Amino acid sequence: MSVTVRVPAKVNVQLAVGGARPDGFHDLANVFLAVGLYDEVTATPADELRITCEGPDAGQVPLDRTNLAARAAIALAERHGLAPDVHLHIAKDIPVAGGMAGGSADAAGALLACDTLWGTNTSRDELLEICAELGSDVPFSLVGGAALGTGRGERLRALEVGGTFHWVFAVADGGLSTPAVYGEFDRLSEGVRVPEPVASQELLDALAKGDAAALAAAVSNDLQPAALSLFPSLTGTLDAGRAAGALAALVSGSGPTTAFLTRDAGGAQAVAQALLASGTCRTARVAPSPAPGATVL
Numbered sequence: 664m665s666v667t668v669r670v671p672a673k674v675n676v677q678l679a680v681g682g683a684r685p686d687g688f689h690d691l692a693n694v695f696l697a698v699g700l701y702d703e704v705t706a707t708p709a710d711e712l713r714i715t716c717e718g719p720d721a722g723q724v725p726l727d728r729t730n731l732a733a734r735a736a737i738a739l740a741e742r743h744g745l746a747p748d749v750h751l752h753i754a755k756d757i758p759v760a761g762g763m764a765g766g767s768a769d770a771a772g773a774l775l776a777c778d779t780l781w782g783t784n785t786s787r788d789e790l791l792e793i794c795a796e797l798g799s800d801v802p803f804s805l806v807g808g809a810a811l812g813t814g815r816g817e818r819l820r821a822l823e824v825g826g827t828f829h830w831v832f833a834v835a836d837g838g839l840s841t842p843a844v845y846g847e848f849d850r851l852s853e854g855v856r857v858p859e860p861v862a863s864q865e866l867l868d869a870l871a872k873g874d875a876a877a878l879a880a881a882v883s884n885d886l887q888p889a890a891l892s893l894f895p896s897l898t899g900t901l902d903a904g905r906a907a908g909a910l911a912a913l914v915s916g917s918g919p920t921t922a923f924l925t926r927d928a929g930g931a932q933a934v935a936q937a938l939l940a941s942g943t944c945r946t947a948r949v950a951p952s953p954a955p956g957a958t959v960l
């Protein structure tokens with residue numbers, strides 16, 4: 664018997680970052696939107712914990728206990744006094760180290776798949792607690808849809824979304840480490856007073872109305888200058904998407920994936936083709952939002 668769980672990627676339509684806290688973390692106002700690019704995690708009983716991965720970026724995914732999916736299985740097993748003897752197979756479609764929370768998606772997927780396989784019937788609240796221990800983006804991967812994350816991003820409030828938004832994601836050649844991008848943010852903001860992060864009411868209203876033009880006017884990412892500083896060629900990708908008619912162009916999370924909001928599905932296809940033809944990215948993917956959270960197939 665096996666259990667397969669499908670989990671979405673995310674884009675941050677707002678990522679407001681406060682100054683570094685004494686513990687090194689940053690307070691955030693983080694508006695997550697789940698998008699229709701998915702990893703699938705399949706859990707099958709095994710003699711010991713084993714991870715395999717398939718997909719174009721599979722070579723960059725660790726297959727040992729540092730894999731976030733493995734850490735999720737271990738955390739759940741420990742809570743229930745079980746041995747984490749499971750084979751986790753990850754069918755990876757979310758870009759690796761791309762700022763789209765691929766590792767977090769696999770952690771949420773593994774948690775739900777193992778809970779179902781082992782019949783441990785963990786409550787939603789307890790699953791969310793384990794998710795928050797695994798990483799700031801993991802709780803959102805479990806719930807999907809749209810949500811405002813505060814604290815380190817892990818305290819979530821579900822948000823209403825009044826329509827479908829059509830995105831294009833340009834995948835860069837190479838990755839960016841999230842801690843390195845926060846380090847660059849700290850360097851760039853030295854001596855500057857960083858304001859308290861607050862969610863934009865215009866942005867929340869645009870999401871609730873399903874209004875793409877209003878959302879495009881309100882999107883923001885405080886990590887973008889740091890990501891561009893470490894990965895300057897992304898400026899060319901952003902320009903190419905804007906020139907192709909995208910309503911908004913921004914770095915996705917800590918990058919280096921760039922996100923382009925378009926008017927409709929046809930607009931998304933056109934921007935994707937133009938981005939590919941521009942030679943400024945490795946690949947361009949079209950995806951609608953919002954997408955559901957981790958789902959047992």
Ligand code: ATP
Binds near residue numbers: 753758760767838918
């Ligand atoms: P985020 O948007 O949450 O900052 P990301 O999308 O930029 O994350 P990930 O794809 O989650 O980045 O991977 C970041 C690093 O985590 C990888 O370089 C890899 O070494 C490690 N990692 C651990 N587990 C996984 C996993 N299941 N899938 C991908 N990467 C993983």
